Amino acid sequence: xxxxRASAPKHPPNSQLTWQRLQRGWSREELVEQIKRSMKQADExxxxxxADIVRRWETGDRKPEPRYRKHLVLVFGMPAGELGLLSAExxxxxxxxxxxxxxxxxxxxxxxxxxxxxxKVMLVMLGGDAEFGRNVFxxxxxxxxxxxxxxNGVAAxxxxxxxxxxxxxxxxxxxxxxxxxxxxxxRELYWSSPADTLLPSLSAHVQLGAGMLRSTSDAEGPLPRQxxxxxxxxxxxxxxxxxxxxxxxxxxxxxxxxxxxxxxxxQNHPLAVAVLAHRAFVPGFAGQEQPARDFLKAxxxxxxxxxxxxxxxxxxxxxxxxSARTGQLKASLAHIRSAEDALTAAGTNPVWLDYFDxxxxxxxxxxxxxxxxxxxxxxxxxxxxxxxxxxxxxKQRAVLLFDLAAAxxxxxxxxxxxxxxxxxDVVGRVPYATALQRVPEVRAALSTTPHVQELDDRVRALTxxxxxx
Numbered sequence: 001x002x003x004x005r006a007s008a009p010k011h012p013p014n015s016q017l018t019w020q021r022l023q024r025g026w027s028r029e030e031l032v033e034q035i036k037r038s039m040k041q042a043d044e045x046x047x048x049x050x051a052d053i054v055r056r057w058e059t060g061d062r063k064p065e066p067r068y069r070k071h072l073v074l075v076f077g078m079p080a081g082e083l084g085l086l087s088a089e090x091x092x093x094x095x096x097x098x099x100x101x102x103x104x105x106x107x108x109x110x111x112x113x114x115x116x117x118x119x120k121v122m123l124v125m126l127g128g129d130a131e132f133g134r135n136v137f138x139x140x141x142x143x144x145x146x147x148x149x150x151x152n153g154v155a156a157x158x159x160x161x162x163x164x165x166x167x168x169x170x171x172x173x174x175x176x177x178x179x180x181x182x183x184x185x186x187r188e189l190y191w192s193s194p195a196d197t198l199l200p201s202l203s204a205h206v207q208l209g210a211g212m213l214r215s216t217s218d219a220e221g222p223l224p225r226q227x228x229x230x231x232x233x234x235x236x237x238x239x240x241x242x243x244x245x246x247x248x249x250x251x252x253x254x255x256x257x258x259x260x261x262x263x264x265x266x267q268n269h270p271l272a273v274a275v276l277a278h279r280a281f282v283p284g285f286a287g288q289e290q291p292a293r294d295f296l297k298a299x300x301x302x303x304x305x306x307x308x309x310x311x312x313x314x315x316x317x318x319x320x321x322x323s324a325r326t327g328q329l330k331a332s333l334a335h336i337r338s339a340e341d342a343l344t345a346a347g348t349n350p351v352w353l354d355y356f357d358x359x360x361x362x363x364x365x366x367x368x369x370x371x372x373x374x375x376x377x378x379x380x381x382x383x384x385x386x387x388x389x390x391x392x393x394x395k396q397r398a399v400l401l402f403d404l405a406a407a408x409x410x411x412x413x414x415x416x417x418x419x420x421x422x423x424x425d426v427v428g429r430v431p432y433a434t435a436l437q438r439v440p441e442v443r444a445a446l447s448t449t450p451h452v453q454e455l456d457d458r459v460r461a462l463t464x465x466x467x468x469x
Contacts, residue, residue, distance in 0.1 A: 022269075032050060176223060313343045366403055420439075
């Protein structure tokens with residue numbers, strides 16, 4: 001009994017500091033280097049700071065000394081209170097209006113987020129020439145909601161001051177359970193519902209959850225974290241629908257940011273892996289390697305804390321796709337091998353991880369081999385992926401079929417056309433923008449054959465019917 005007390009931390013673990021370090025993808029050694037660099041710029045003497053001292057800050061074994069607190073604030077660019085550096089007595093000095101949890105308050109009080117959403121609506125309404133003011137719009141002119149206009153947005157508050165004046169309430173566990181149950185239902189409905197039909201309900205659910213977080217008087221504890229996790233999952237699903245299903249990149253970005261804000265409040269490391277790695281797809285698909293790498297580095301940092309084997313494997317697959325899309329084919333193949341190894345490890349997988357399994361790994365591997373020019377191997381992995389795909393994986397089936405067509409085109413152009421037509425049939429039944437983005441590669445592979453015109457005609461008819469450009 002006495003030895004347990006002797007080894008117990010002197011202070012509560014500083015999860016805020018740990019989280020912010022992980023959000024930047026820094027190891028403890030890298031944080032030490034950041035602090036030393038800051039001290040050097042301030043002409044302060046060299047310190048004996050090392051990674052073990054940072055570990056002790058995070059576990060609660062010791063508090064950072066005042067000189068280190070100053071540089072932690074500078075390095076992270078955040079107030080001391082948001083880094084868990086203030087004592088209870090120091091926090092008590094904070095004015096009541098500023099005492100809300102920053103991660104929760106950030107969800108909808110972010111002026112840039114509000115302005116971005118409003119600007120998008122004005123462009124939709126006025127054809128790009130927005131001549132009426134932000135405040136007029138926010139007061140509800142024209143009697144329409146942001147969600148109804150965009151079918152993918154969230155309603156903005158009147159002002160940041162309005163958030164501060166909202167009545168604060170304590171969270172009801174039954175309400176959180178009900179909210180989480182709807183989050184689960186949306187996750188399941190994604191596989192069987194048209195994206196443009198599901199999205200308005202999903203967007204309204206995100207808005208509701210953010211409002212619940214915003215108005216709670218509970219800044220810490222399991223209940224707000226549970227709610228924040230459900231909001232993060234819902235916002236991530238809304239971002240995925242916008243980005244992968246509907247190719248609405250700007251709208252997806254708003255939901256991705258909201259998901260990241262909510263996951264900070266949730267302190268849920270596996271969910272942070274999912275949010276950050278999904279965010280990497282946006283710059284990665286645009287060929288912007290460094291921003292994608294920054295998101296992936298942070299995702300890998302969070303993956304050290306409780307990510308199961310399937311989540312780790314998926315993260316390596318995302319790495320592989322980003323590497324392939326930015327011309328690093330050798331690295332991409334190495335990430336596929338890491339993804340295969342990860343599946344053999346022990347661990348618990350998140351219940352919400354329903355978009356990846358061994359068959360999806362075959363799909364990532366097939367695409368990587370295709371981009372590496374290994375067409376026969378690519379075709380074999382893609383056929384394996386298609387045969388192992390669950391009945392609910394209709395959207396992914398279209399992607400796999402287009403990739404398979406591109407792999408087959410080098411050997412059997414007629415078979416490639418037939419496979420591409422199968423993919424078009426699938427997209428005709430279940431529209432999926434990501435699948436159609438595979439068409440240019442199939443067309444390039446068939447460009448020297450008489451079948452390219454048939455493919456063009458089929459895709460043109462498909463896109464005209466679906467409204468895709």
